[in-house]
Amino acid sequence: GKPERQVAVFGAGYIGLVTGACLAELGHRVVVRDIDPEKVALLRSGDVPIYEPGLGDMIARNKERLTFTLDLGETLDGAEIAYVCVDTPPSASGDADLSRIWSVVKSLEGATHLKAVVVKSTVPVGTGARVRAALDAAGLAHVGYAANPEFTAEGRAVTDFMRPDRIVIGASDEATAQLITDLHHGVEGPVVVMDVRSAEMVKLASNALLATKISFINEIATLCEKTGADVEEVARAVGLDHRLGPHFLRPGIGWGGSCFPKDSEALRQLASNTGYHLQLLSAVIEVNNLQKRRAIQQLKDELGTLAGMRVALLGLTFKPGTDDMREATSTVLASRLLAEGAEVRCWDPMARPGEVEPWVSTTRHATPEEAMAGADAAVVVTEWPQLKEVDWARAAAAMRRPVLFDGRNLLDPAGMRALGYTYMGVGRP
Ligand code: UDX
Secondary structure, X not given: OOOOOEEEEEOOOHHHHHHHHHHHHOOOEEEEEOOXXXXXXXXXXXXXXXXXXXXXXXXXXXXXXXXXXXXXXXXXXXXXXXXXXXXXXXXXXXXXXXXXXXXXXXXXXXXXXXXXXXXXXXXXXXXXXXXXXXXXXXXXXXXXXXXXXXXXXXXXXXXXXXXXXXEEEEEOOHHHHHXXXXXXXXXXXXXXXXXXXXXXXXXXXXXXXXXXXXXXHHHXXXXXXXXXXXXXXXXXXXXXXXXXXOOOOOOOOOOOOOOHHHHHHHHHHHHHHOOOOOHHHHHHHHHHHHHHHHHHHHHHHHHXXXXXXXXXXXXXXXXXXXXXXXXXXXXXXXXXXXXXXXXXXXXXXXXXXXXXXXXXXXEEEOOHHHHHOOOOEEEEOOOOXXXXXXXXXXXXXXXXXXXXXXXXXXXXXXXXXXXXXXXXXXXXX
């Protein structure tokens, strides 16, 4: 059978919205609560504050079962399951700041009809035990607890929720594990039940291993440059080993986004707090920082100096298919370039204006060609498919100096050189 549940989702951010919409799509009644009046007003008017393929349609077609509110009473009225989807940004010490989680837990006092509290936010291992204690102290000892981490990638979050590689449920007791398993009825993917601490660790370990694969191939790419090998060929063949797999072996100017930088740092700090220094992960993070500085150095070597040079950044978001600028490589490149005295021009089809303006003297253009006009160098930072359609011959002619740093190995080196570019890729001869 498929029991329909009444679910309260706390947080209308990325994860809360996707979770709320997908649970409604599965047939549950969902109330999403956020403390930001603007966001709630926007959602109530039928708008979606973030760009995520399929999400807007899903919210629209489930509006009978999916409501948005600022009001706590409305959120908890009849709620059987409370999903905590608030953000856990890094604090001054590098540990995750859990204050938003605590404020949600505090707001549950008196919701005695609740059956379970589920934390989806990424949290340090041991958080569940602390939430458990807080629930006990709040007179909610009979309410179950589960950790249910998300593994969704931006740009495919709805699909990742509905057809995941796995659903990880770390539960305090069997009844809660069953309740959360049943809640996912209709989701196509294996359910893996375990203890709470292990479930918390799965999330951090998964992201750290993915980041490790990228930093690893980036180091191999550097070595390819020094030895004349082609990292694209190397990655392709390495990835054919089924024990290694083809994914996350794309070299570039380093990983960014809302998860990898934050979660890898949080895991490193978590380890430090136990007195153990995670050596491998520390190197993974260091390689990622170096990768961006190396790119700037390569440009500097090619141009002689960066002072007074006009550089076009093509693509600003941390990956294509999103408007998310969090920890985007472009932000580091832009501020390094500006620090070196360069003039920065940029193009991106989706980055929201307010997120780019803080870069003083960075000028934004409507097309890649326009951003490249008169430039001394262009850098492909994000592999937007639009860049495949650029008239590269014309763009080269309009540049002051046709230097092209392809930070995503998006373009064909021989073809670009034939058009007159001084082409630099990552790990390609
Ligand atoms: C990631 C995880 O994939 C997801 O499971 C987790 O829940 C959140 O973090 P996301 O941040 O949306 O998702 O982006 P992802 O597509 O994984 O890319 C992360 C970064 O790595 C991007 O900057 C991307 O450009 C970079 N990357 C990815 C590479 O440089 N090479 C690769 O081969 C893959």
